[in-house]
Amino acid sequence: MTEVDDLFLSRADRRALSDRLRQIPIWLTTELDTAICREVAMSESAAVRAPGETPLVFNDRASQAAHHLLDTLGYWVEEICTLANLDWPGSGRADHYAKWLDWHLIDLAKLPEGQRAHRDIDQAINRAIAAVDKAKQPEFAGPCQSDLQGVACDGVYVRPGQLHKTCDGCGIRCDVQQMQQQMRDEISTRLYPAHELASALSIVTRQPVAYERVRNWIRRGRLIPATTVGEPRFYMSDAIDLINRQGGAA
Numbered sequence: 001m002t003e004v005d006d007l008f009l010s011r012a013d014r015r016a017l018s019d020r021l022r023q024i025p026i027w028l029t030t031e032l033d034t035a036i037c038r039e040v041a042m043s044e045s046a047a048v049r050a051p052g053e054t055p056l057v058f059n060d061r062a063s064q065a066a067h068h069l070l071d072t073l074g075y076w077v078e079e080i081c082t083l084a085n086l087d088w089p090g091s092g093r094a095d096h097y098a099k100w101l102d103w104h105l106i107d108l109a110k111l112p113e114g115q116r117a118h119r120d121i122d123q124a125i126n127r128a129i130a131a132v133d134k135a136k137q138p139e140f141a142g143p144c145q146s147d148l149q150g151v152a153c154d155g156v157y158v159r160p161g162q163l164h165k166t167c168d169g170c171g172i173r174c175d176v177q178q179m180q181q182q183m184r185d186e187i188s189t190r191l192y193p194a195h196e197l198a199s200a201l202s203i204v205t206r207q208p209v210a211y212e213r214v215r216n217w218i219r220r221g222r223l224i225p226a227t228t229v230g231e232p233r234f235y236m237s238d239a240i241d242l243i244n245r246q247g248g249a250a
Ligand SMILES: [Zn+2]
Pocket: 144, 145, 146, 153, 154, 167, 168, 169, 170, 171, 172
């Protein structure tokens, strides 16, 4: 079912897919690269290791997952270009294809293969996330601390324990502990009804959070209302915990 008869992906599907595609350039490819580099570094040292030591299975997984992600995204870019008669955007890395696909979700939604593409891309992203060391997944620290007029940066993501982070958007060095404290202070006491929570989360995390995703948390009992007097209301801090546990906006 879609809101427009000639689309094969609903608005909720497109938003969910967009959320996931945006994770790729924000952190996923960087983390895959890190995992693969670790493999290379450790494979070299493997030459001088004692015989019988365990080979590096984990990082081989990262390398395969990175190829799978690249192949999957590239395949669907090519399919859309061919079937929708669009210009090929040129070969590139997963980031390049992910951004292109995010820009062309309507073109994808017009194809009868849209649902298959959604499943394929979801699977490839899941596999990549699983291959990345979970403990190393960046967490959302807060909006960028830049107070420059007219500067709208993405949210700032840091590794657990990281104290400073230079914003990719504006180059300002952010104090992570201060950001986290500010964010907690601002949002921890505020309550939102479900339909406002997705929009508020999108503003605070500076990345789109689909309403459908919030509804899923509620349906599965992962997000519990803080008050049920009248319309149920939720703490945003609980929702941000869920986002961080799931690895960004995936
Ligand atoms: Zn910034």
